Amino acid sequence: MPSSREPTVVRVNELSDLVEAVPYLLGFTPAESIVAVSLEGPRERMGFSLRCDLVPDDHDDEMAGMLAARLRATDADGALVFVYTDRGSLADDLPRRALVDAVVDALDVPVRDALLVTPDRVWSYLCDDACCPPGGRPRVAGSPGALALSAANVMVGRAVLPDREAVVASVQAVTGAEAARMVAATEAASAASEAIGPWRARDRARALGLAVRDRYAKGAGTVSDDEAARLIVAMHDVRFRDEVLDWALDHEDVVRSLLDDLVRRAQPPMDAPVCTALAWVAYLQGNGLVAASAVERARRTDPDYSLAVLLETALGYQTPPALLREATRASDRR
Secondary structure (H helix, E strand, O other): OOOOOOOOOOOOOOHHHHHHHHHHHHOEOOOOEEEEEEEEOOOOEEEEEEEEEOOOHHHHHHHHHHHHHHHHHOOOOEEEEEEEOOOOOOOOOOOOHHHHHHHHHHOOOOEEEEEEEOOOEEEEOOOOOOOOOOOOEEOOOOOHHHHHHHHHHHHOOOOOEOOHHHHHHOOOOOOHHHHHHHHHHHHHHHHHHHHHOHHHHHHHHHHHHHHHHHHHHOOOOOOOHHHHHHHHHHOOOHHHHHHHHHHHHHOHHHHHHHHHHHHHHOOOOOOHHHHHHHHHHHHHOOOHHHHHHHHHHHHHHOOOOHHHHHHHHHHHOOOOHHHHHHHHHHHHHO
16 A cells, blocks of 8 residues: 555546546546646646536636636646536537636636536537547546556545545444444543553554554554544544644555544544544545545534634635645644
């Protein structure tokens, strides 16, 4: 499993490959949506993604202005635009062209392409019939680029979920018998931590966290209820929580996978720190939906949890993930 500072890089150049990349950026397959993706640097890497439900036609200018403002905040060097819809006739023109034109006019960076996507075909809004025939181009899920994307995500234990609701559900707590076991394990871990004091508790949590992190890095990503409970309790120590965020700078995918599992196990009222840590790491990776869902859960438990409040503000202002990464490094240097 990759644990280097740089994320896994997959080159996508073909039209169909660009389309197949979008669900991996979002974490789910969009429907009746407009998606804008920032392109960053001289190599124009796909970066932060923004998805909105398609609005009625009379709100096109408002939607375009909102997308442009949010993309501007990411310091993008270019953009890609995708419209996912099965609605509208292709007889005269591509559906939602007015919306795409409004977005292209509102953005102050070059739009490298704008694509209409249906379940089996792709059209470009920005080329003529010589580029895209009237019937569009077929989506090729088994192309080399699409297979490389799939393999890269499987390596870090990440799958494309069917819809937005499934992504939100993926950061909610387990219920039933699993929840009862975690409540008991967390109560025992809290008592043990109080018995030995904060310094020894932090040292033990650090040793356990590093051992579990290394286990995940080797592809054996499992954590027992007792281990999960000890780490969830330890995350209430701000110094240990920040150490875990530091680990994500060099082991981003590994720490994300571990936090995914801990967030599912964590039970209120002990879940705010670990949910916020997951949100932070997901935001570093450009996954705004997971970050927002995890922050919302954290603030349901503790409305005043300061890091969650800070992160919610960053999400609202579309703060570039690179600034959060630099803030983590700066905190580590102090």
